Amino acid sequence: MISQKLFNNRIIFSVILILLLFAPLFLTDFRLNLLGKFLAFAILAIGLDLLWGYTGVLSLGHGIFFGLGAYAMAMYLKLEATGGQLPDFMAWSGMSELPLIWIPFQYPIVAIALGILIPAAIAFFLGYLTFRNRISGVYFTILSQALVLVLVTLFVGAQNLTGGTSGLTNFKTLFGYSVNSPASQMVFYFITVGVLAIIFISCRILVKGRFGKVLVGIRDGENRMRFLGYNPSTYKTFVYTLSAAIAGIAGMLFVLQVGIISPTMIGIIPSIEMVLWVALGGRGTLIGPVIGAVFVNAAKTGFSESYPEFWTYFLGLMFVLVVVFLPKGITGLFTKWKERRQKQNDTASIEVSKSYSRL
Amino acid sequence: MTEMILTLFNGISLGSILLLIALGLAITFGLMNVINMAHGELIMVGAYITYLVQNIFMQYAPEKYFDLYFILSIPLALIVAAGVGVLLEVSLIRHLYKRPLDSLLATWGVGLILQQLARTIFGAPNVGVQSPSFLNGGLELGSITFPYSRIFILLLSLICLACIFYYFYRTASGRRVRAVMQNRQMAECLGVSTRKVDMLTFAIGSGLAGVAGCALTLLGAIGPTIGTSYIIDAFMVVVVGGVGALFGAVAGAFGIGIFNTIFEFLTNATLGKVLIFILIIAFLQWRPSGIVINRSRSLD
Amino acid sequence: MTQPVLKLAKVIVDFSGFKAINQLDFSVQPNRVHFVIGPNGAGKTTLLDVICGKTRATQGNIQLHGKRELSKMSENQIVHQGIARKFQAPSIFPQLKVIENLEIAMKQKKGLFSILRAKWTKQEKDKIEEMLNLIGLEKVRNELAGSLAHGQKQWLEIAMVLIQEPDIILLDEPIAGMSKKERDKTGELITQIAKERAVLIVEHDMDFVKEYADVVTVMHEGQLLFEGSMEQVQNNSKVREVYLGRKVESDVVNTGS
């Protein structure tokens, strides 16, 4: 039974991976770029689910970690575009030389490292204090929103450093190659698929091991875990930090493919949307958030392209229906379906595997 | 000195606005544990009702009675918003009482739909509501002007607060509500219809949002996104005050209001906003359960 | 007399004015089944709480093996000193399998990095196997703990406490809600595990106390009223006075004696 389940999951994973790898053959450049963006979101969703689905900590502030990663990459790209000169928005704001905090971002390796380290450090700092003081549940959730408000307001206000509401855009090259050419976009797509696969597999190893069981223990009974000798705040801080770092990576991949980052992408509303991806896909599974992120964003794009004036109705309705009828998300539907099929007819097992290949 | 008085008044005034928008939430979120992200849209309902009543008066009522529209729209906003709240409770939220975080997600969807609905009905641009003439101008004491509209909102929020306290602590119906919120099984055993109480409580919370929407027409823009600009502030107030404590919400609202005004006065609006949220984060580190703490004996 | 495993000296627990425990001196000897009884509100559960760190002592010392001071430690540190507690309501993890419940409970380094690196050892597997046999849940090891019967959940929790290999086990009403058969089995289990460690139990069921107690402590209003064997307790006039003053509790004592 168990080995079969594992086998099935592995098949799903491989099928999806192969489809993603061959997607460039079927898609136009524009659509491939969109899919790449969705996959960057999927990476973030995995990290968010590690925190919410497994550890039971709901953060409504992951946009900010995503944003910090994205801005780190964008700052490097911007400097590369201006050839190390002062970016245009700084000049308007009356700056005459490159501010100190921009200097490290001239070097791509440093920029990438900081794009992971800065979100991780902020999450560690806030998480360490908050979890040590045993702030949990909705209090933490609101706290994470306050963090978003603080940082977004600062980002918008410090226009001379961050480009304000406009954010950073108009990039030209990365390592000397044009970032916007279809060829580099293809490369970015494959990098995203690769990173997604690596993060997915690593997180799977994490949650399947003893660590994952401890996380579930913390989710279902934090205080009981204390009396088993665990210090839940250490674990929560770690997962929060890890998930912030993953969000940072996702942000960097986002900027490479979308070519712009602005405060509208990192505020309260996107942060809530990120949680919705996980909820719709199915929290507490790793494949769920991936499906959720791609599904919700594809639906959003699809609806808004077909019905630009009414698409928010569809989106809102979708959230309501899925939450009410599918509390375990889309993956919950498949598990249910599979269970039913197996109960109904044992000989139908061939069909079941067929239905999976349609995933 | 005058500056200090004025800043203090502005702080109290901001606090009263925060209290008004958070009062409904303190009931639906604080007492019922429903994270209603559509609360902002219920505020919007109240604001649009005021707009509608104004238009009707403009068209049909003689000019000298025009100002009455505002007095009339307060109860009307309360009723309509409460009605929308009941609709929401019956159709959606009652299925989600055991899943508070899911209520957050579903009501977020409801919020999106209501916003778009407002856009379809009233158009995307802001609509204008003319303040009644008796609220124009202000009370002049020495060199300081206290705008009547601010004083009115302060009074309105205090009246709402008093009504709620009276209802919850002095009436039989209110006691039933408190009984259900504190111990559902026990109340059920004693023959209280928890279904009705849930509906009623949610209706009260929603209705208060409607009143807040009505009051906000005196101060700012009335458009489809009016709710989104207030909802987060409202949640902050409830959490800082302490979930489940009405008195906490009062302290939270005036605390945030006064500090925010002082910060803004000393620095600027952007920095003031940053500082107030940093203060909230720091405060919650110090008092993780808000100003007023509800003790619980259960392990988790 | 041997050195006590655990010694409380002049402990006070003050809940904003109400002293749930007042100047309590109390000690636990090794290898004994030690019951704590007393009327409601006597401070029995608070006593367990203050030992395991759930509640902080306002004043006083709690020492393990005569040297380590527990009152300043956090809950998880106290566990690692060798004190394990079972709560009144079953506190297993319903979303984990039986075997996984034991896996995370078992004595091991429980720091973040140790857990991240943790691999199954032969020793660990044997130990869990042994424990499953002891509580008779070897057949359901791969079921979710949430699907177990009430008694099974209680045993699983006792096993989770045992597998931490503590010096002292704190049990809060371990047989509440159990059938006669389950009670007997639990009693045997307690006798067996007391061979290697001290067991401190809060219990209301006097039959059960009488059958399995080595030492009984009676608490009243946050203080130690009397300590001795069950027989001595039953014959003590102070105890009778306290219990007979309260009708409900006195019934319990009567049926017990």
Place this chain on the structure above:
Amino acid sequence: MKKKLTLFMLMLLFTLVMAACSAADNAANADKAEETNEAKPTETGSETETATEESDTIKVGILHSLSGTMAISETSVHQAELLAIKEINENGGVLGKQIEPVIEDGASDWPTFAEKANKLLQQDQVATIFGGWTSASRKAMLPVVEENNGLLFYPVQYEGMEASPNIFYTGAAPNQQIVPAVNWLLENKGSSFFLLGSDYVFPRTANAAIKAQLEAEGGELTGEEYTPLGHTDYNTIIAKIKSENPDVIFNTLNGDSNVAFFKQLNDAGISSDDITVLSVSVAEEEIKGIGADVIAGHLTSWNYYQTTDTPENEEFVANYKAEYGEDAVTADPIEAGYFGVYLWAQAVEAAGTTDVDAVREAAKGITFDAPNGTVTIDGDNQHVYKTVRIGEVQSDGLINEVWSSDEPIKPDPYLEEYEWASELSESLE
């Protein structure tokens, strides 16, 4: 069991609806299925490419925020552009073909503007895009239109300091709105200024220029405040203004904040007789939301008002009201969006093709009798010559012109003509 089945059917139905949604848009179709199902690819991209060549319509993109916070302003521009397209189509279209608008929603989110612009240019192969409102949305679209060599007509006044070869700017450059307004105020209202704006690129850049101008021309700066976008409580700032007591408040607040500011200014007992506010982002449409009673008597600076007295405007206002209701008002950005479509259509006629390079070449010097008067495209920077008008808000919510430049002013996005601005523009070189 039955319940589960219905549930499943419901879900299935839902997926079907979704599939149908995407099928409605054939270009989106193929990869829509791909994204949701990870399978079943059927490419239709090539089909669309040939379609643009052969079909008898010309596709143009309309890209404004129809949802989110910016929808309050952008929806009307969107409507004006559709009106212009309708009128052109009724008069035979362009190059004998009908114009087919492809509508997208920018959703008040700048990355979405970039994404949708990309979609319009690559997927729909539109001849041009009409769209944007905020500077941020324009800056988000700029690299996209440049990379794809597309066209964008941007209809809103802005801070200047930009001239992309792929963008036509039909709103006012700073020298067609802000600079003359400051001059006029210095001459007519007094010399002490208080600058109030939302905290983003337009107010900050505009105020930098205003400060330089004040310094050069003997004005006095008494204060400068910025509030976060969406700020709703102006009591504290009004208190600060009161204590400074300036002659003029130069207001660059955006959107909703204007409503809160004017209402609360009025409540504080400050009328236009005490301190005059001149706004550059408040037009007839915003006045409807603010309430004419609280803003009456204050000033604005634009190139167009609904009351502007030209025969073209009379017709435009009548048509707009006929289309969108008697209550609808026209305003500067609405008009700029409207005549932008005509300018593009003329350029296409002149070029004889929709090819971007040819259209851009043909557009140089093109003139059109717009509702605000004759507008001419300046070939050097692709902005337009426009007449500047200072207006005073009346109690009926319309704006009455109190001063106008007698002729259209040449656009100068980098403020090169002004001595005092040399430092500002130099820092950009």
